[in-house]
Amino acid sequence: MREPSEDELDAWMARLSRGERAAFDPLFRALYPRALRLARIRLADDQARDAAQSVMMKVFARASEFEPGKPVLPWFYAAAANEIQTAHRRAAAGGRRAVDEARAHELPAAEDPEGLALERELRACLARAIASLDEASAEAIVCLLEDRPLTGVSATAFRKRVSRAYAKLRLLLRGSHAK
């Protein structure tokens, strides 16, 4: 089956937010594998399945609040990351072993097309969010990601700038939909 484009996902979510139930099925089929893939990065398989279901329930419970015209994937991934982080913390507190932390930060292998697609989408969401930041914040985040110093700025000022940029990024990714 053909993978739906981002524009199609945005259009389905916009329709669903207006109450058109016909958009639920294709949207669910497109988003559930993404939630599962993302959850498997940080959680063991059985926990990942529970977390993916939890992500989908949260996302669809708030579907009516989605603002048509906005991209759905950054909103979806922000909600998913939040939920998966909570599940990860719960699993750690319960003494259950989640996925090996070292493995969790590995980049997907070239023979893992699903992992690469996820990586690409996450990077695109981040790039879009960084692009909508003010110039100083965007510059600070880019320097941090590329692990290079920001010229003409002291280390303390750089840390403060990064901290402010992070706060703005969190707001941008969560949008007005998040709690």
Added chain:
Amino acid sequence: MQSEFAAAYRASKIQYELGRLAAALRHAAVVTLGLAVVSGAILGRRALVWLPVAFVVIAFTEWRGSWLMTGARRGLLAGVASMLLPLSVLRPCCGLDAKDMGTTCCTMPSACWGAGAVVGLVMALVMPAAPQGRRAEAALGLILGVTSVSLVRCSMLFVGEAAGLLGGMVAGIVASSLARAWMARGRSLA
């Protein structure tokens, strides 16, 4: 895997409906509160009796969403506008002397139907341009929206007059919707 997918699908669908219902109830509460203020100020306390009907209609149409919701929103706006009409327009059959004496004045109920139909035809101008196949849904929403607010207005009229006015409005909206659909069909055939 399949059973997990199905379980997640069902749970998400239920969450979606519950989320919609919660949002619809919030929206209906805010709109009804606004309606209470407007109708209380214009029509007096008697009009507030019908507000629960408006609340239920708004909550239902917002929950169902789509063209029913769009139609109902327009209908509500049109209904609020109709609240501003002077009673003499809605009560063309009423003799001035009878009104002054506070007695029943509806000596010519057909005039109420006529007035209602005129109001309905005017209101049909605000009918949303729904795609073919969804026009009935939009028209139903418009009727539900306008009726829920008109009921508040009609509490100031007598039962026969109110029924005539509401019936006339519904007939007016249906007639103009049919006319629009017929014209659109003619255009698409041409």
